[in-house]
Structure formats: C-alpha cells, structure tokens
Amino acid sequence: MKLLDIYFSLKSDLDLVERRLLDEVHTSQYNLKKASSHLLKAGGKRIRPVFVLLAGKFGRYDVTKMAQVAAALELIHMASLVHDDVIDDASTRRGTPTVKAEWGDRMAMYTGDFIFARALVLLSEFSDVRVHQLLSKAIVSMCEGEIEQIRDFYNKDQNLRTYLRRIKRKTALLLSISCTMGAMVADCSPQVVRLLERYGYYAGMAFQIIDDILDLTSTPKKLGKPVGSDLRQGNLTLPVLYALHNSPDGLRLRSLIHRDMSQAELAEAVRIVKASGGIEYARQMADRYMEKCLSALRELPMIDARGKLEGIAHFINERDH
Template sequence: MKLMDIYFSLKSDIDVVERRLHDEVHTPQRNLKKASTHLLKAGGKRIRPIFVLLAGKFGNYDVDRLTKVATALELIHSATLVHDDVIDDAALRRGTPTVKAEWGNRMAMYTGDFILARALVLISELPNVQFHQLLSKSIVSIVEGEIEQIRDFYNVDQNLRVYLRRIKRKTALLLAVSTTLGAIVADCKAETTRALERYGYFAGMAFQIIDDILDLTATSKKLGKPVGNDLRQGNLTLPVLYALEHSPERDVLRAHIHRDMTEAQAVEAIRIVKASGGLEYARQLADRYMEKCLRALEGLPQIEATRQLTAIAHFINERDH
C-alpha cells in the first residue's frame, strides 16, 4: 500500500481539512492573510490530519468533529514552523521562501501567533475538558522544547538524553496528540486510545530521526532547503552528537561548530559526521522506534485503518524526503 493510496481513500475528508485550513486563516488584514496562507499553499504531507482521521476509524467516525481536530492540529504545526523559521533564520521551507524571508521577522512572529490563535478558536467548538487539557499541556511542552533547542544551539557537550527529549517535544508529541485526540473524539475504548497514542509517539520519534538523517544525506532539491541546514544553524542532531563522541576527528569537529562557522567548516563538519558512523547509528535507533510503533498496532482490530497506519509507518522509515 502506497501513501498516495491512503490519501486517495481519505480524499473527501482531507479536502474538507484543506478547505478549513484556508477558511480558518481568512482575515480582512490583507498582508496577514497572504502570510498565513503562504505556508499552506506550499503543501506538506498532512501526516497529522491523516493520523486524526485514521484514529477516528476505530470508533464513531464523525467527519465534522474529526476534520475540526485535524485542521486545528495542522494549524498548530504550521504556526510552529513559521516561528521555527524565525529562530533558525531560514530562507526556504518546502522549496519556497519562508514567511520570515518574504515579510520579515516581526510579521512572521505575528503570523505564527495568529495561526495558533485560529487553531485554538476552532478547537474550542469541541466541549471536552480532557481534550483541551491534553492539547494545552502539549502546546506548553512544545514551546519548552523550542526554548531548550535555542539554549543548546552550537552546544557540543549535549547528550543523547537531551536530544531525545527535544525531538519528543519537537515532533513526537504532536503526532501522539493527533492519534490520541482522534481517538477521543471518536469515543474509542481506553485501551484503543492508549495504543494509538503509543503508535503516534513512536512514529514521531522515528520521523524526526529520519528527518535528521535526511538533512545530511538528501539533496537540497528534495529537502527544499540546503543540505546540512540544521548543523549550519547550530541544531546538533543525533548523527552529529554521535560523531562528537566517537569520531577519530571529534576534536576537529568540535572546533568547526560555532556561531561564526564558515561554509568550508560546515562542509568539513558534514564530511566528518558522515564518516563517523553516526548516520548508521541514527538509522538503527529509528528502526527500533519503528518496531515499537508497529507493535503498538498489534492489539488493535485488523481493519483497513490498521493496515493503513502500518503502511504509513513503513513510509516514515523508508522515505527520502
């Protein structure tokens, strides 16, 4: 089963999400509307909405309620990306100029705030205290993770525990929330909801580790941004941390990683990381998370949604962009 087959099977509901995404960021403020729709027009995998919709298949599938949740979570994700691009001083995302590059830092920050606020307005239409408590706590953790990432830019002394906590907050948490809230809205059984939450969390951990591998190995055309972009911006990912610990050239690597890193130093640092075995180590860890992700599905009914979630897990682990 290919990812496009899953999109096609959910097409009518994903189309509802797409329309809602654009409707929710409508505003009479012309520049704010342009900036808010800019990232949405660039597309994306829409993994979070798909997770919400597929989780809903295990309970009472209410398309109106589920697409509201799916839309809100994609808006929250989009808001974090707009803010990330300011923090990272990123010029490109998904192959197109970022909101920050087009409108400047101040406009980008307000745009991210606006998108987040629109998500919260939409989600407030669902009267479920547990739902809102879970989402609010998750947003707090995501923000704390972003602050920690800023704190650790160019920090060559951070460890694996810090990295794993960071990617949990950066990526895994929102994917786990997607499957969990989809299950809650669909009134799934508690054990089903817990299994879907574990699936989303482990899929998210694998997803981010694969992202960090691709940042160093994929082409800039496929990435939609420069190769080694994270390293250049001081965001030290798992392959880099492994090289800092195990590479015979770790002292050279440490000397290259600093806020005034030149292009020549960045290129040499990437070479050292690739030669260190860090990419292979990261792949092994991603594989372990993916095994846990697939095990989370074993107790679920063997319906079409289970097979689709299995296919998505394999896509996450095997993708090249």
C-alpha cells in the first residue's frame, strides 16, 4: 500500500488533527502566535498523528478523542524541534527558516515552551491516569536524551549502546507512545496495546537510523538542510561511529571532526564514512529493527489498519527523504 493512499484514506481525520493544531497554537500574543504557527505551516510527515489514528482502529474508535491525542503528541514533537534547532544552531528545517533563525534564540525557546504547554493542556482533558503517567515518564526520558546528546557532541569515543539509547529517547519513544496512547484511549486489550507499543518502538528506531543515513547520502533539496548537518554539529551518528572504529582512515576522520569544521573537512569526513562501510552497517541495523517491527505487527488482528501500518513501516525503511 502506497503512503499517499494511506494518508488519503485518513484525510478527514487528519484534517481534524490539523484544525486542532491550529486552534492550539492560537494566542493573543502576536509574535508568539506567528512563531508557533511557523513550523506548523512548514508541514511534515505527521507520522505520530497517523500512528495514533491507526492504533485507535484496533479498539473503540472515537475520532474526536483520537484527534485530540494526535494533536497533543504532534505538538510535543514540534516543541522538541524548536528547542533542537536552538541547541543545534540550525538555520533551516524542511527547507524553511527555523523559528530560531527568524526570531532568535530567546523567542524560539519560549515558543517551544508554549507549544509544549499547549499539548499538556490538551491532554489534561483525559481522565485516564495511565495516559498522564506514560507521557510524564516519556518526557523525562526525552529530556535526559537531549542532555546526553549535548554532552556527547564531538565525542569520538562513544559506543553503540550510547547511540542506541540516544535515538530511543530522541525518536523511538514518541512514536511508540503515539501507538500506545492511541490504543489506550480506544480501550484496546492489554495485548494489543503491548504489540502496538513494540511496533512503534522498533519503527522509531529504524526511522532514526534511516534519518542518520540520509543526512550523509541524500541531497539538500530532499533533506531541507545541508548534507552532513549532523556531523558538522557534532552529532555523531551510527555510520560515523562505525567509521571511527573500523575505517583504515579512522585516525584521519577523528582529526577532521571538531567544532570548527570547514566545508572541505566535512566533505572529506563524509567520503571516509561512505568508504568505510558505515552506511551499509547502519542499513543492516535498520533492517533488523524493521523485521522486529513487522514481527509485532503480524501478531495483531488482521484488520485494515494493520495493512496500513505495514505500508508505513515499508515507507520508513525505503524512504529517501
């Protein structure tokens, strides 16, 4: 099933999510409203809302509740992006200027805080304590992950375990929660909730590894940012870590990675990583996570939503942007 077909089948529900998102970033503070709407208007894959909606199909589906959860989780994701762009000193995202670039660091941080707070207000309308416990623990873990990422910028001695823990907190956790919360709010059975949680987690791990590959292999037009941005910012991803430990040019690569990398140094570093087999190693790792993702999916009831989740999984693993 093609991704566009999946999104088209959910169009009316996703339109409701979009309206909720627009409502939630509304404020009488003009600059805050403009900054909050900026990233929203830039679009995105909306994969978290899609996961919420499809997970809800396995239980008692109430589109109003589903849209509310979906909007809240997308707001949390958006808030994290605004904060990330400040930390990473990023000037573009999805091919458009970041909130940081348009309004500065201080406004960007307050905008991220505002969007995050709106998500919490939206979810406060749910009485199920499990929803709030799940989200609270996840937010703590996400914040810890961000601090670890900052700590490990340009750290050429970090290991695979550190990397995997980081991408779990950075990406996989929120995708997993999107599936879990969608299932919880739809009153799915505990077994279905657990399987969807596993699906989202493994899909999220594969998603981030593919993202890290594309940062080195795609084009600026497809990425919406310069190739090698993660490496230049000191975020050492799986292909780079593999090259540092396995390439015959590993020592040269270590010398190239520093806070003031020139464009020529970045280009040479990317060439070393590509020649090391690091891209292929990362791809194999993503494939293993994707197989676990599909394995969890196969245990779920055979309904239309399961086929759509499988289609999204294949898109994640095969995408080029």
